[in-house]
Amino acid sequence: MPELPEVETIVRDLNRKAVGLKITDAWTDWPRTIKTHTLDKFKREVKGRKILRAHRRAKYIMMDLSGDKTLIIHQKISGHLLYGKWKVSGKKVEPAMEGPIKSDPYNRFIRFILYLSNGYMLGLSDVRRFGKVFLGDTDKIENINEIGKLGPEPLDPKFMLAKFKELMCRKRGVIKKVLMDPFVIVGIGNIYSDEILWYSGVHPLRRVEKLTDKELALIYKNIKFVLKKAIGAKGDSQQDYRTLEGKFGTYQNMQKAYQLTGEKCQKHDGGIIKRIVINARSAHFCSVHQR
Numbered sequence: 697m698p699e700l701p702e703v704e705t706i707v708r709d710l711n712r713k714a715v716g717l718k719i720t721d722a723w724t725d726w727p728r729t730i731k732t733h734t735l736d737k738f739k740r741e742v743k744g745r746k747i748l749r750a751h752r753r754a755k756y757i758m759m760d761l762s763g764d765k766t767l768i769i770h771q772k773i774s775g776h777l778l779y780g781k782w783k784v785s786g787k788k789v790e791p792a793m794e795g796p797i798k799s800d801p802y803n804r805f806i807r808f809i810l811y812l813s814n815g816y817m818l819g820l821s822d823v824r825r826f827g828k829v830f831l832g833d834t835d836k837i838e839n840i841n842e843i844g845k846l847g848p849e850p851l852d853p854k855f856m857l858a859k860f861k862e863l864m865c866r867k868r869g870v871i872k873k874v875l876m877d878p879f880v881i882v883g884i885g886n887i888y889s890d891e892i893l894w895y896s897g898v899h900p901l902r903r904v905e906k907l908t909d910k911e912l913a914l915i916y917k918n919i920k921f922v923l924k925k926a927i928g929a930k931g932d933s934q935q936d937y938r939t940l941e942g943k944f945g946t947y948q949n950m951q952k953a954y955q956l957t958g959e960k961c962q963k964h965d966g967g968i969i970k971r972i973v974i975n976a977r978s979a980h981f982c983s984v985h986q987r
């Protein structure tokens with residue numbers, strides 16, 4: 697599932713590619729993707745509106761449109777937004793350009809398209825069809841879905857160590873699960889919680905109420921470090937995620953713990969990466985330095 701670095705990468709590319717263009721039409725073969733409108737009503741609402749800016753809240757992609765509307769896309773489990781050209785006939789979508797949009801099978805599950813005024817399109821490739829689209833008034837975004845109830849943004853400069861400690865003090869339970877709770881802190885999922893805990897030397901099953909001040913400070917520092925490093929790598933493409941142009945991110949080549957079961961720890965401490973299951977989600981950690 698795309699996490700903060702993957703969504704942030706898409707948003708930065710949207711600002712480069714799509715801002716300033718008008719939406720000329722919309723299409724979907726899966727109308728329930730659009731949560732706030734029927735397809736016909738949605739088309740009428742978005743046609744002719746200009747994309748003013750793209751931004752992100754948690755894992756929601758937000759595009760402010762002219763006329764004080766905001767279009768929101770949540771890619772959910774397997775979705776990723778692409779910028780390209782497709783030929784649509786009825787429910788059939790074929791790539792109309794060469795390159796990864798056509799050649800990478802993960803980019804071939806287009807369920808939703810926004811047509812742009814320069815002839816390009818934004819297409820949501822989503823094999824499992826859980827991706828969602830919302831359209832609402834810009835000043836009422838907080839009312840859409842769960843957005844108003846989400847926790848703070850970890851990369852916000854105002855998100856200080858004191859705030860992180862305060863949030864952790866209010867919680868009980870295993871640290872891996874707490875880090876992945878979007879109502880505590882947003883944007884951290886299975887990949888980056890494993891990575892943050894590896895860098896911090898903290899075992900994923902440790903209880904948050906038993907962590908020392910020093911450990912909390914390390915986790916706080918590594919949240920920012922790992923997420924920034926992953927944004928620099930344009931995200932992790934081990935699974936479905938691709939960039940807006942359909943290319944691979946590169947964080948999968950930098951992983952320290954996630955999905956490395958059985959491999960030697962990169963700290964050369966004699967440890968082996970082990971996998972355990974916590975609430976049906978896997979956790980990967982070094983058997984030696986994560987305590």
Ligand SMILES: [Zn+2]
Pocket residue numbers: 961962963964965967982983984985986
């Ligand atoms: Zn180790």
